[in-house]
Amino acid sequence: MYHSPYLTKTYVKQCKERCLSHFAVILYLLINITKLKLLLWGRVLKVRFNKVFKISELDNKRKSSLFFWKLPKLTTRLKTRNILVVSIALLVGACSTPTGLTYQKASRLTAHNVPNKWQENIAATENNTIATDWVKSFKDNGLAELIGYALQSSYALDADRIGVSLAKERLNISAATDFPELSLSLANSRNKQVSNSVTTYQNSADLSLDLSYEIDLWGKLSDQQNQDRLNYAAAQASYQHSKLTLVADISKAWFNLTQAQQLLNLYQERAENLQRNLLMIQSSYQLGLNDALDVYLTKNTVNQELARVAQQQQALKVSSRALELLVGDYPLAKKVSEQNLPFIADEIKLGLPAQLLTRRADIQASWLSLLALDAGLAIAHKQRFPSFNLNASVGDNASELTNLLNGGALAWSLMGNITSPLFNAGRLESLETQAKLTVVQNEKLYLQQVYQAFADVENSVSERESLNQQYNFYLKAQENALAAEKLSFDQYLRGLVTYTTVLESQRRSFDAQTTVIQLTNELLQNRIEIYLALGGDYLDGTTQTQQTNSTKGNSLPASLTHRISMEK
Secondary structure, three states: OOOOOOOOHHHHHHHHHHHHHHHHHHHHHHHHHHHHHHHHHHHHHHHHHHHHHHHHOOOOHHHHHHHHHHHHHHHHHHHHHHHHHHHHHHHHHHHOOOOOOOOOEHHHHHOOOOOOOOOOOOOOOOOOOEOOOOOHHHOOHHHHHHHHHHHHHOHHHHHHHHHHHHHHHHHHHHHHHHOOEEEEEEEEEEEEEEEOOEEEEEEEEEEEEEEEEEEOOOOHHHHHHHHHHHHHHHHHHHHHHHHHHHHHHHHHHHHHHHHHHHHHHHHHHHHHHHHHHHHHHHHHHHOOOOOHHHHHHHHHHHHHHHHHHHHHHHHHHHHHHHHHHHOOOOOOOOOOOOOOOOOOOOOOOEOOHHHHHHHOHHHHHHHHHHHHHHHHHHHHHHOOOOEEEEEEEEEEEEOOHHHOOOOOOOEEEEEEEEEOOOOOOOHHHHHHHHHHHHHHHHHHHHHHHHHHHHHHHHHHHHHHHHHHHHHHHHHHHHHHHHHHHHHHHHHHHOOOOOHHHHHHHHHHHHHHHHHHHHHHHHHHHHHHHHHHHHOOOOOOHHHHHHHHHHHHHHOOOHHHHHOOOOEO
């Protein structure tokens, strides 16, 4: 499993080191401030003690002096210790990152309920590998060309690609908080003043260079960056899932179009055969060999078949337009398929159920989004602590714009700012609670999605076994029906059976042929559903890398594109 560079232990270590360094600085400042207070307090107490000593005139002067000296020192130690304890508790509480997740790894969430193998396992493999490069298994060049074209022209996929770019820009924005913000301002003004009927004009030019920086003492800004990194990785995973879904939808639509074309060919062939039979029956009727009933029955069947041809022509156009919409073309119903539906008997390698957590890009995206929400919980928690800002400014002022920076002394300022929430009627606490509940809610939704993914595989595999059995039975039924159709028509011509028997045998033959075509398509659709439910790649690594080069500027590292880490 590939581990994301954004989610490694190195990043966590850097966050801890940054937090400890800030802790050391604040602790150093607190100690020095405490020392200064103790020094001033000692001088004040010394003056007060001298006054008491002169007035009291007690015999135990030495004991009294020792008592009065030890009491302030003891109180000073206690107060200093309390300040340090409170400061350390505050820093430790702020540096600790709360979490709403039950476990920090996706595999542990479902480990107690994931079986070692599929219940409906029709393809148990020794090495537990899962089939990839499944598009080539159809051996259809027309389909491969359509997929390549759609990946470049699909509007829906382009929208998802733009979503990845947006997530990357949000990451760039949050990463900018590592650096101070520098701005330059230039102002030029002219004022008019009237005093005692005397009008004066005054010019003023100001130039200022300002710098501001927020110290990330609690790691709040780092958590924001981590959240944006996770959202960026989730957007990448969602894009990969959208691409796989688009490939699966195009494959389904292509085979639906092929089925529609094959059924149209079957209906047209049947209509032509019936028309030839009608001519033969009409000739026999004119010779007095057949009844008029046979003629009417044949004409009725011909008309029904011609109506079915017209209906199937419309269905073919609908299938063609659906495919054109998927590839990003105008729906002109011009897409055609001249090939027959392939029958693929190869079993599908299913792998292990636990592999879905790393193969399904949509599950990866949900987990990464869940981690991002958990990072948002840390941000909401740290919003309740003070924020530290440094502001520096240097500038010049002159009466004329041309006199700026003429060698005179520059004015400068340096200011530290601490802002802490004191009272907000529990708003920040409620926001943190809301963030935690959101994490818990989405964790449940993630588990539901995972188990739904398991159910998708189990149902698809079980359905495939049923479809294979139906296909084999109907294939034999088709052979028998074709033989019965030919035999019944020969017997009708010899006067052994009625035309009703011929019509019944023709209907059964037609139904069997239609069902075989439909079952072949259903097997292909089911095969695609299994590949989609298993996730992973639809092409080999070389082809996949070549196709993703066009979006290299918006992509994570190549290894992260296909194997986004499932660990925090």
